[in-house]
Amino acid sequence: xTRIDALTGNECVAEAVRLCSPDIxxxxxxxxxxxxxxxxxxxxxxxxxKSKIVDVESEHSSMSVVKGAAMLGxxxxxxxxxxxxxxxxxxxxxxxxxxxxxxxxxxxxxxxxPGTVWCGLQDALSVRDAGxxxxxxxxxxxxxxxxxxxxxxxxxxxxxxxMNVCYDGFxxxxxxxxxxxxxxxxxxxxxPPIDLPQYLDVNHPAIVDPNTVGSYLIRYREDHLxxxxxxxxxxxxxxxxxxxxxxxxxGGLIGSYRLEDADYVLVTIGATTGAARVVVDAWRxxxxxxxxxxxxxxxxxxxxxxxxxxxxxxxxxxxxRSVCFGWNRGIIAMETFAALGKAGVCLPGxxxxxxxxxxxxxxxxxxxxxxxIVEAAKGAIPAGxxxxxxxxxx
Amino acid sequence: MNTVDFLNSREDLxxxxxxxxxxxxxxxxxRVILKVLGEKTVLVVPPGCMAGAAxxxxxxxxxxxxxxxxxxxxxxxxxxxxxxxxYDLVDPDVHCLAYAGDGGTADIGLQALxxxxxxxxxxxxxxNDNEAYMNTGFQKSGTTPHGxxxxxxxxxxxxxxxxxxxxxxxxxxxxxxxxxxxxxxxxYMNDFVEKVQxxxxxxxxxxxxxxxxPCPTGWGTKPENSIAYARAAVQSRYFLLYEYRxxxxxxxAPTKNIREPKDVTEFLQKQKRFxxxxxxxxxxxxxxxxSRWENLKKLAGL
Numbered sequence: 226x227t228r229i230d231a232l233t234g235n236e237c238v239a240e241a242v243r244l245c246s247p248d249i250x251x252x253x254x255x256x257x258x259x260x261x262x263x264x265x266x267x268x269x270x271x272x273x274x275k276s277k278i279v280d281v282e283s284e285h286s287s288m289s290v291v292k293g294a295a296m297l298g299x300x301x302x303x304x305x306x307x308x309x310x311x312x313x314x315x316x317x318x319x320x321x322x323x324x325x326x327x328x329x330x331x332x333x334x335x336x337x338x339p340g341t342v343w344c345g346l347q348d349a350l351s352v353r354d355a356g357x358x359x360x361x362x363x364x365x366x367x368x369x370x371x372x373x374x375x376x377x378x379x380x381x382x383x384x385x386x387x388m389n390v391c392y393d394g395f396x397x398x399x400x401x402x403x404x405x406x407x408x409x410x411x412x413x414x415x416x417p418p419i420d421l422p423q424y425l426d427v428n429h430p431a432i433v434d435p436n437t438v439g440s441y442l443i444r445y446r447e448d449h450l451x452x453x454x455x456x457x458x459x460x461x462x463x464x465x466x467x468x469x470x471x472x473x474x475x476g477g478l479i480g481s482y483r484l485e486d487a488d489y490v491l492v493t494i495g496a497t498t499g500a501a502r503v504v505v506d507a508w509r510x511x512x513x514x515x516x517x518x519x520x521x522x523x524x525x526x527x528x529x530x531x532x533x534x535x536x537x538x539x540x541x542x543x544x545x546r547s548v549c550f551g552w553n554r555g556i557i558a559m560e561t562f563a564a565l566g567k568a569g570v571c572l573p574g575x576x577x578x579x580x581x582x583x584x585x586x587x588x589x590x591x592x593x594x595x596x597x598i599v600e601a602a603k604g605a606i607p608a609g610x611x612x613x614x615x616x617x618x619x
Numbered sequence: 620m621n622t623v624d625f626l627n628s629r630e631d632l633x634x635x636x637x638x639x640x641x642x643x644x645x646x647x648x649x650r651v652i653l654k655v656l657g658e659k660t661v662l663v664v665p666p667g668c669m670a671g672a673a674x675x676x677x678x679x680x681x682x683x684x685x686x687x688x689x690x691x692x693x694x695x696x697x698x699x700x701x702x703x704x705x706y707d708l709v710d711p712d713v714h715c716l717a718y719a720g721d722g723g724t725a726d727i728g729l730q731a732l733x734x735x736x737x738x739x740x741x742x743x744x745x746x747n748d749n750e751a752y753m754n755t756g757f758q759k760s761g762t763t764p765h766g767x768x769x770x771x772x773x774x775x776x777x778x779x780x781x782x783x784x785x786x787x788x789x790x791x792x793x794x795x796x797x798x799x800x801x802x803x804x805x806x807y808m809n810d811f812v813e814k815v816q817x818x819x820x821x822x823x824x825x826x827x828x829x830x831x832x833p834c835p836t837g838w839g840t841k842p843e844n845s846i847a848y849a850r851a852a853v854q855s856r857y858f859l860l861y862e863y864r865x866x867x868x869x870x871x872a873p874t875k876n877i878r879e880p881k882d883v884t885e886f887l888q889k890q891k892r893f894x895x896x897x898x899x900x901x902x903x904x905x906x907x908x909x910s911r912w913e914n915l916k917k918l919a920g921l
Contacts (some may be wrong), residue, residue, distance in 0.1 A: 246706065248706050251701065277704055279701065280738065281734060282730060282731070282733070285693065285694060285728075285730075285736075286694065286697035288693035288789065289690065289691075289698040290700050291701055291702075292698055292701060293688075293690075293700065293702035293704070294702065294704055294705040295701075296702060299705045315691050315693075316691060319691065363891060423709065424686075425661050425702060426686060427659050427661060427686060427710070429686075430683065430684055430686045430687075432674070432675070432682070432683075432687045433687070433689070434689045435670075435675050435676065435689055436670075436671075436675060436689075439854070456834060506768075582682070588651035606781075610721065
């Protein structure tokens with residue numbers, strides 16, 4: 226029986242991990258993710274969690290421990306945020322390029338400096354080219370559902386790539402929402418046990434991850450990138466199967482709201498999507514065909530879906546909670562521009578950067594951005610401009 | 620069975636012949652350790668001499684007859700902890716062994732090692748101490764001794780080699796009550812083999828073996844003298860052989876039985892890395908060597 230509860234995003238992660246029952250968990254607490262580690266420890270203490278927990282002293286070690294366990298084909302889990310992800314970067318890159326599947330949740334956090342512990346997507350998005358899949362969630366239910374889906378996608382033998390399930394720190398990690406928690410039988414029926422070889426087998430000696438010549442390495446990379454493209458199909462299929470079995474459809478690589486006949490499109494990622502839904506409704510009431518495109522997958526990047534979703538519109542604007550240094554834009558804006566350019570889809574697009582360091586991305590800000598998108602369609606604002614949602618924005 | 624017969628009776632699990640530099644003690648030590656632990660062993664070797672030479676393999680073939688994995692430089696202990704956690708679900712009797720250099724141990728890997736010891740992960744962690752980052756061209760490490768010339772502590776009109784003293788990692792590991800700590804060197808093979816055999820029986824935590832392996836290439840010594848230098852290091856008390864378990868220190872026979880210690884110059888002289896040292900430097904080394912010995916005696920109740 227599905228249980229209905231009021232949980233924070235962090236608690237949703239722990240519930241989902243319990244249901245997926247990894248063999249080994251190693252995680253180091255860091256704001257704003259700490260509650261994930263605390264709840265898992267408490268589940269273990271209460272006999273509700275089968276997994277072995279290795280209590281590590283750093284994120285470098287958490288990823289190293291799970292990488293070691295993955296060498297024996299085990300299901301593993303870790304979670305981190307911000308500086309922890311930065312500290313973990315070395316084994317993080319190696320985990321994906323060894324093609325060990327796992328789920329790691331990120332309670333996304335702004336990067337230092339200046340000193341901050343608050344929300345931002347800069348941590349996850351800065352490592353979008355480290356070989357992992359990255360899915361961004363809008364609410365707590367989506368977090369819970371994506372951890373479960375994440376294992377199924379990552380462990381698919383045509384994929385074998387680890388996945389980050391990312392969610393806005395504090396805004397989701399600490400916010401309580403109504404969630405539906407599936408029961409163990411439902412999850413077991415959806416998520417088969419991990420089925421991978423034991424690479425470090427004393428009966429079949431092999432060397433794992435030795436120095437490798439470039440002529441081999443380039444083939445590994447080529448295969449990795451191809452499988453990342455295959456993952457698009459698998460993400461959609463797993464989404465559809467999940468929707469059928471659990472009754473919740475998150476859209477796969479992208480989500481949308483009142484997009485079908487929209488002239489103007491707000492493009493969002495993560496929890497900001499909630500504010501954008503309210504703004505879309507307000508503009509629709511005024512008789513303006515505003516719509517919403519929610520980017521769920523950043524790796525693999527759904528270039529085809531985005532080009533298809535924006536083709537034929539009058540203008541769009543991307544709201545980013547991160548910056549793309551050297552481009553004077555947000556990261557998702559740059560990725561979107563690239564997807565449209567490749568597809569030959571040409572329409573005015575704006576980049577809005579806001580919500581950095583925990584700043585609230587208020588509906589007033591998103592509302593003003595929507596108005597500017599309408600202006601851009603008329604040519605009143607030059608396409609490609611960047612606007613900073615700071616205190617002077619309104 | 621004596622040590623020679625015992626070792627002869629055991630299968631050699633490492634590359635045949637010599638795959639490292641002539642006179643390499645690191646390869647000899649690893650070969651003996653693998654002979655003692657046997658084929659139900661999984662080996663982790665971070666970047667360093669043994670990853671580059673003996674273990675990494677040649678021409679798409681393995682360098683060992685047991686499975687091996689290469690971690691990064693700083694995560695041998697943590698990655699091996701994960702391997703062990705997984706092996707506990709498959710076959711808890713498999714030895715999980717790390718063979719890391721002094722840089723990967725005393726410097727960048729120390730945090731992960733200390734945490735694994737605190738968790739009492741049942742892994743065997745061996746530090747191959749040749750007193751610098753030898754594989755990449757003799758850069759200074761935390762265990763490089765005072766005065767040694769390395770490529771990052773050069774000798775010049777002002778520089779006189781490493782200014783500070785060798786980091787005492789085995790003592791650090793003992794002080795955090797690691798399940799079993801021992802110091803070894805291949806000049807005393809009975810002692811060496813006994814300690815590795817004992818390591819294989821420890822099931823209640825992390826085993827830390829600190830092996831002093833003379834490195835002719837890095838130390839500037841003749842390959843045929845490697846064992847002699849290892850012996851001189853012990854006989855001058857430059858390198859102390861002891862064990863630690865359950866809050867008890869035991870001084871090992873080769874060190875305990877020294878009647879007249881040799882002067883440290885027996886060890887220091889003729890090594891090119893120490894060629895610039897003068898009597899004042901020797902005196903400084905004597906002072907540190909004596910202090911360490913006095914300290915160990917107190918700890919061991921001698």
